[in-house]
Amino acid sequence: MLFSLRELVQWLGFATFELFMHLGALLVFSVLVALRVDVLVAVSWWLVFVPLFAADGLSTYFTTIVSIRLYQEGDRRLAVLRLLWVLTVLSLKLVCEVLLCQKLEGQDQARELWFGLIVSPIFILLQLLMIRACRVN
Amino acid sequence: MSLAQRVLLTWIFTLVFLIMLVLKLDGKIHWNWFLIFLPVWTFDTILLLMIIVKMVGRCKPGFDPHNATQDLKKRIWYLVAMLLKLAFCLTLCARLENLTDIYLSFVFVPLWALMIGAMVELGYNVFHFRRD
Numbered sequence: 524m525l526f527s528l529r530e531l532v533q534w535l536g537f538a539t540f541e542l543f544m545h546l547g548a549l550l551v552f553s554v555l556v557a558l559r560v561d562v563l564v565a566v567s568w569w570l571v572f573v574p575l576f577a578a579d580g581l582s583t584y585f586t587t588i589v590s591i592r593l594y595q596e597g598d599r600r601l602a603v604l605r606l607l608w609v610l611t612v613l614s615l616k617l618v619c620e621v622l623l624c625q626k627l628e629g630q631d632q633a634r635e636l637w638f639g640l641i642v643s644p645i646f647i648l649l650q651l652l653m654i655r656a657c658r659v660n
Numbered sequence: 661m662s663l664a665q666r667v668l669l670t671w672i673f674t675l676v677f678l679i680m681l682v683l684k685l686d687g688k689i690h691w692n693w694f695l696i697f698l699p700v701w702t703f704d705t706i707l708l709l710m711i712i713v714k715m716v717g718r719c720k721p722g723f724d725p726h727n728a729t730q731d732l733k734k735r736i737w738y739l740v741a742m743l744l745k746l747a748f749c750l751t752l753c754a755r756l757e758n759l760t761d762i763y764l765s766f767v768f769v770p771l772w773a774l775m776i777g778a779m780v781e782l783g784y785n786v787f788h789f790r791r792d
């Protein structure tokens with residue numbers, strides 16, 4: 524729409540297949556959120572967030588394999604850079620998800636957890652994406 | 661528009677929306693939810709205008725009809741996707757403001773349609789290239 528798929532892959536640093544996987548996880552997650560709010564009120568939020576955690580895990584696995592292959596083929600700089608970037612993005616996403624889950628679950632230590640703190644990994648991610656955008660021609 | 665301009669546009673609107681969302685959720689401001697979504701409305705309007713302007717460009721004299729059907733199909737899908745997103749945001753705001761009391765599942769229906777469409781497009785790209 525605003526970006527072509529090629530630009531998006533270059534900018535975000537994720538392969539098309541990974542984007543597909545994350546989108547699928549988000550779809551399942553939204554279905555579970557709707558079910559949790561409308562029908563299954565007693566289910567834990569941690570269960571609702573499982574698709575997102577699963578997508579993060581699979582994405583990490585995928586990236587590790589791709590990086591090892593790149594490393595073996597002699598493209599070492601690209602392999603390390605790709606691994607570092609994807610792991611940074613995924614860990615920031617994971618921190619945000621875990622904090623949000625704790626907040627929604629209403630655990631004792633989560634009472635003073637304010638939303639500014641929960642979203643702060645996303646703010647860091649936005650700055651990183653802006654810096655990365657300057658490198659994409 | 662160049663890529664940097666498009667990225668900057670997306671970035672600014674996302675940032676402003678996130679800041680407003682966080683302030684609202686933390687109870688620092690007590691604005692209407694429709695007002696909180698103002699960056700989203702603005703961004704969507706800009707995108708819709710861009711798509712419509714490009715579609716209207718077909719009516720110009722001297723338009724090259726090469727690959728036009730494929731292009732038009734893509735543009736129509738983008739237009740439908742934007743309208744679905746707009747419908748989702750509007751119903752979500754209405755629900756958050758307690759204007760309606762519908763199930764959250766009904767609010768999510770346009771989003772699901774949009775996501776399934778996007779997954780079909782992405783999946784086509786992934787597996788089509790793989791076949792090649």
